Amino acid sequence: MKINNPRRIVGSNAERTRLHNRQVVLGLVREHQPIGRAELARFSGLSTQAVSNIIAELEEDGFLAEAGRHSSGRGLPVLQYRLNGDGAAALGIEVRPDAMFGALVNLAGETLYTTRVALPHNDPKTVLSIAQSILSEALKASCGSGQRLLGAGVVMPGPFGNVGISGAGQSALHGWSDVDAAALFEEALDMAVVVENDATAAAVAERVRGIAGGLRTFCFLYFGAGLGLGVVEDGEVRRGAFGNAGEIGHVIVTPDGRQCACGNRGCLETYASRIAAREQLAKAGIAIASVSDIERLYEANDPHLMAWINEAAGPLSQAIGLIENLFDPETVILGGAMPDAVLDHLISALYLPAGSVAASDRRATPRVQRGACGRLTAALGGAALVIHDTITPRIAAKT
Ligand SMILES: [Zn+2]
Structure with a gap:
């Protein structure tokens, strides 16, 4: 507000x-x-x-x-x-099913430290202990600067709480649906913690330091394990009543289509996400474990990856048309755990519906763009949220 x-x-x-x-x-x-x-x-x-x-x-x-x-x-x-940019800093931590990312950002928005740690398991005990080591490494790396640590923004894939799609297979973390994640992180890190979903945090990062700097209303499609949507309207993020707004991955784009882990068939996530890419490539006997694996396949012009991109473009175009008509954004940004080259290719392969409120001559920005913050975007967004909360006043502050 x-x-x-x-x-x-x-x-x-x-x-x-x-x-x-x-x-x-x-x-x-x-x-x-x-x-x-x-x-x-x-x-x-x-x-x-x-x-x-x-x-x-x-x-x-x-x-x-x-x-x-x-x-x-x-x-x-x-x-x-x-x-005083050096006067304070915030920690951002992103928890993905297979890795954690950390970023320490100062009040001026400068990145002081970043790291990636592979996750053997993503249960609370393992994740909290790695979060503690990320914090101590970040403090070591910035020692002597005398900064005050404002808190941590922890970013996780949604949905949060025990909702109908909380067991959404590979896109969910194990053992987190019934716990108070913020309280656990506050205890482990001994500081104030805000927990945010990955797509929303990525949207904030893009606004603070990426290509959405001058935009007030835009959407961010985030490729985590699944596919999430962050919505910024008039400069503020839209979270929904329970923090679960933007579960675009489970919007049905093909009735009676592919089986999704959430129980429905034909969800967007079963076509346009890392899960979908991994499953399509596995059918061809190709295993992918990281963004670098996908990058190598793309550089080698792998026909199976190209086939997946072309197949994903249809459902994704449909979803973007839906997002445009729902939110009337200045632009839709694609980003997250996908190589830039793959996102660029995916954007060029889209065939956006001509019948959309976004198909207007008056627009100053492209309908779809790739984000500029790379794979750290959500962790940076977590830190940016803490800094944003320090600096930006709200009327409707929680009591
Ligand atoms: Zn689903």
Whole structure:
């Protein structure tokens, strides 16, 4: 939710108001830096005294730094402020069925550390212990910089909770459907943790540091094990009532089509996903275990992989038409655990429906594009979510 007038939350308790006002000031500094306190007061609607108090507090906490003086020609030059990029950092962790990715990102959005760890099992005990080692390695790698760790954004494939499709075969993690993942990670990492689905986190990463920087409303089709959809509308992510919005992989595109692990037949995921690619290639006796395996096959122009791409393009085009008509996005981004070259080929093989709200002459961006954040996109998104939550105020904050 956007905040234009922070005074709208009058009536909340003092602590919430104080935190909210800090976020307002941080958000304005990020947007307009370098910026002086009079401008901050004008943009925020807070008094100059209130802004001065908040600035002092944020400087002491390491979030803000002075950025010289600006002379407007009249009176004394005005002291300017900017975000102190090195003042704080957030950890992003992505849990996939067969691997975990970690990324440490600072307040300025710079990546300080990244890693990939293969997963022998994806049960909670194994995953939590690897998360602890990712945290200690990340801290070691950034030691001496004196950063404050704001928390961790943990990214997992949905759906969350005990829902009808929670046992969706290979795209699900084992032993996670009945546990409070956020509480387990908070205990293991000893810090605040937000848990987000992979497609939503990838969409956030693409907005913060990828090709969606200037976009306010867009969708992200995420190739994890299955296929997920992240939706950003007017700058905010759409999660649904239970955090499970965007389970596009289990939308039926071919009635009576291929059997899906969720119990339905003809789900999109049985055609356009890594699971589908793996199964089609296995029929030809080819085993794939990683993105690099797929990359090698593509470079070798493997006919079975090419056949899968061409077959996936139809159902995927249909799904993109559906997404366009539902959400009216500025663009649909494809990304995740697929080599860039395969995604590019898949995009060129699409035949998007001409009858779509997106088939308009007025559009400034292509209907479909490949993401720019590569295979770390969801882990980076996890960290970006924590930073976003630190800087961006919300009216409807949870109590
Ligand atoms: Zn399904």
